[in-house]
Amino acid sequence: MMVKLQDICKSFGEIDILHRISLDIDKEEIVCILGPSGCGKSTLLNTIAGLINPDQGDIQTNIEKIGYVFQEDRLLSWKTVYENIRLVDHSKSAEVLNKLIEEIGLKGFENYFPNELSGGMRQRCSVARAFNYQAELLLMDEPFKSLDYFLRIKMLKQLINVWENEKSSICFVTHEIDEALLLGDRVIVLSNRPAEIVGSFKIETRQKDRKLNSETLVEIRSQIIDLLFESGNSI
Amino acid sequence: MKDSSSTSNYIKGKKYTIISVTSLIILWQLLAMWINSPILVPLPRETAVVFYNIVSSPFFFETVFTTFMRMAIGFAITFSSAVVLGMLAGFISPIYYLLKPIVTLFKAVPTMGIILLAIIWLDSNVAPILVSFMILFPLLFQNVAHGIQNIDPKLIEMASVYKISRINKIKNIYLPSIQSHLAAGISTAIGLNVRIVIAAEVLSQPNVSIGTAFQIARANLNTAGVFAWSIIAIMLVGLFELIVRLLRKSTKALD
Numbered sequence: 047m048m049v050k051l052q053d054i055c056k057s058f059g060e061i062d063i064l065h066r067i068s069l070d071i072d073k074e075e076i077v078c079i080l081g082p083s084g085c086g087k088s089t090l091l092n093t094i095a096g097l098i099n100p101d102q103g104d105i106q107t108n109i110e111k112i113g114y115v116f117q118e119d120r121l122l123s124w125k126t127v128y129e130n131i132r133l134v135d136h137s138k139s140a141e142v143l144n145k146l147i148e149e150i151g152l153k154g155f156e157n158y159f160p161n162e163l164s165g166g167m168r169q170r171c172s173v174a175r176a177f178n179y180q181a182e183l184l185l186m187d188e189p190f191k192s193l194d195y196f197l198r199i200k201m202l203k204q205l206i207n208v209w210e211n212e213k214s215s216i217c218f219v220t221h222e223i224d225e226a227l228l229l230g231d232r233v234i235v236l237s238n239r240p241a242e243i244v245g246s247f248k249i250e251t252r253q254k255d256r257k258l259n260s261e262t263l264v265e266i267r268s269q270i271i272d273l274l275f276e277s278g279n280s281i
Numbered sequence: 282m283k284d285s286s287s288t289s290n291y292i293k294g295k296k297y298t299i300i301s302v303t304s305l306i307i308l309w310q311l312l313a314m315w316i317n318s319p320i321l322v323p324l325p326r327e328t329a330v331v332f333y334n335i336v337s338s339p340f341f342f343e344t345v346f347t348t349f350m351r352m353a354i355g356f357a358i359t360f361s362s363a364v365v366l367g368m369l370a371g372f373i374s375p376i377y378y379l380l381k382p383i384v385t386l387f388k389a390v391p392t393m394g395i396i397l398l399a400i401i402w403l404d405s406n407v408a409p410i411l412v413s414f415m416i417l418f419p420l421l422f423q424n425v426a427h428g429i430q431n432i433d434p435k436l437i438e439m440a441s442v443y444k445i446s447r448i449n450k451i452k453n454i455y456l457p458s459i460q461s462h463l464a465a466g467i468s469t470a471i472g473l474n475v476r477i478v479i480a481a482e483v484l485s486q487p488n489v490s491i492g493t494a495f496q497i498a499r500a501n502l503n504t505a506g507v508f509a510w511s512i513i514a515i516m517l518v519g520l521f522e523l524i525v526r527l528l529r530k531s532t533k534a535l536d
Contacts, residue, residue: 095442112442120439124457133453134443179443 048073048183048215049094054103056089062240063089064100069234069243071183076209076216076253078226080270081236087219088117090241091185094217113181113214115189119168121160127171128156134179143178149208150174166193166201173205177212186218190225202228206253223270227263228256235270237277245273323505332509340489348491349517351406352478355413356470356521362414363421364463368455370422371429384419392416392477400485409481409492416477417470424466428459471521475514491517 049071056064063086071077081087092098094105095114113134121130131143147156150170160168169189176184190198202225209216220226226233227249235245247266249256256263306325313322323331335341370377395415399408432455440450482492491510498506 097438097442111444114439114442116435116439118435120435122436122453122457124460125453133449134445175443 048107048109049217050106051094052104052106054090054093054100054105056086056093056098056100057240064093065240065242067103067241067243071215071217073182073215074213076218076229076231078230078233079217079219079236080223080226080233081219081221081241082238082274083221085236085239086241087221087236088187090236091187091217091219094183095185109182111179111181111183113176113179113184115169115172115176115184115186117187117189117191119160119165119172121168121171121175123160126157126159127152127163130160130171131175131178134175138178146174146178146208149204149211150177151204166190166197169193170201170204173201173208177208177214180212181214183215183217186216188220198222198225199228205229210254223267224258226270227258227267229253233266233270235273235277242277244277245270320502320504323508328505328508328512331503331505332512335494335506335509335513344489344491344494345513345517347487347489348478348482349520351409351482351490352413352474352517352521355410355478356417356474358410359414359417359470360421360467363418364425367422367425368429368451368459370426371459377426377430380422384422387415388419390415392480396477396481396484399481405485405487408485409478409487409490412481413474413478417474420470420473421463421466424462425459428462429455431462432458467525468522471525472518475518475521479514 049069051067051069054064054067055062067090069077079087079090089098091114093100095112122133125133128143128147131147132138144153144156147153150173152167152170152174155163155167160171163171169192173186173189176186190201193201206229216229218225218229230247230249233247233249234243235247236242237244247270249262249266251260251262258264258267309322310325313319313324316322319327366376366380370380392412396408396412399411399415402408403411436454436458437450440454445453479490479492479495482490483496484492486493486496491514495507495510498504498510
């Protein structure tokens with residue numbers, strides 16, 4: 047176990063955001079948190095990252111390096127792709143960084159500035175920066191939210207490619223069922239605000255071998271949809 | 282493609298500068314001919330002759346160098362203190378609120394009042410440096426402090442998640458972020474610095490200075506001399522801007 051959340055509650059003023067969330071994230075595991083927009087998924091990630099403190103509950107962790115891919119790319123506009131990726135760890139050789147850049151699909155754009163890239167490329171750069179940090183746990187907050195469906199699936203495949211080499215644990219937040227099904231070793235379903243865990247699904251198939259129309263994924267997908275409607279969600 | 286278009290823009294820019302300067306000289310010539318009084322407006326040709334005489338005189342280099350050094354020292358002291366205090370004020374709000382009344386005071390006191398006080402308090406050679414500091418400090422300080430205060434908090438949050446060291450944060454996030462604010466401030470400050478140091482010299486009358494040369498020309502009703510020294514002052518502004526540009530380039534190269 048790398049992170050253990052026990053009965054986490056969080057409110058902002060009168061508004062309850064998280065309600066008794068308990069969750070474990072294991073080594074080299076990808077946990078996808080699935081829930082409707084505005085249910086408190088980002089708050090949950092920020093709590094794990096230590097950016098906000100829970101009102102109640104306990105977080106146990108034995109990790110030191112947490113990477114975070116935010117909803118926005120948060121790149122430095124005055125630095126090139128290469129410099130942005132290198133920012134979080136200066137110790138890597140150029141060869142290692144170039145390999146990472148190639149894996150994430152940014153080969154040839156090393157010397158471009160963020161404003162010269164498309165939204166998808168900027169997010170790829172942000173993902174590469176997170177992997178360069180060699181975090182034990184990588185938090186990803188709907189990183190491909192602004193991209194169209196096909197580009198999102200392509201980006202997920204690239205993410206899986208890089209993850210196969212780096213093997214850090216990932217906590218991936220999304221409101222897209224297909225993203226969760228393709229990526230997660232476990233899919234945790236949250237209710238509407240205040241977010242509560244209403245379901246958890248384990249997917250055994252290796253990420254690279256998954257197909258959205260496979261029997262298992264179709265079945266899980268259907269159960270997730272039922273669960274979301276039962277708990278008053280519409281996503 | 283990018284290079285050729287920026288070169289053509291550069292040439293176009295230069296072309297318009299030449300047209301503008303030529304028009305100004307023609308206008309000056311016409312005005313001088315119309316007024317027909319060299320004490321009020323000398324002809325450009327007369328000014329050029331006086332300019333040549335000043336530049337070829339044995340005291341020219343010493344005069345310009347002495348004033349230039351006063352400007353450079355004043356600017357360096359002001360710039361470094363404004364960057365340090367401005368960054369501290371940007372990071373720590375109590376420091377900002379402690380310094381704010383002083384900055385407001387510096388801004389509110391009339392330039393002439395500052396010059397007269399500096400002459401009373403200090404030696405005439407040093408007074409222009411204090412004047413330079415008191416006038417330029419508020420401008421640069423506020424540019425730096427506001428630059429720091431306006432940095433995107435999301436970038437700072439990103440840096441703290443990735444545990445980027447304080448030095449790297451300053452080097453990679455804070456300094457580049459304030460660069461645009463500071464660049465605008467520096468450009469204004471350079472022109473202002475030349476004007477106020479010379480103004481302070483006109484009143485404090487150090488032994489060797491452009492200000493003193495201005496005063497002597499005025500006392501002798503040598504308007505062409507005042508015009509010629511003004512042109513030299515404009516050239517000094519250009520020289521300052523060039524030095525700052527070169528310094529910026531060399532710091533970028535060091536990165």
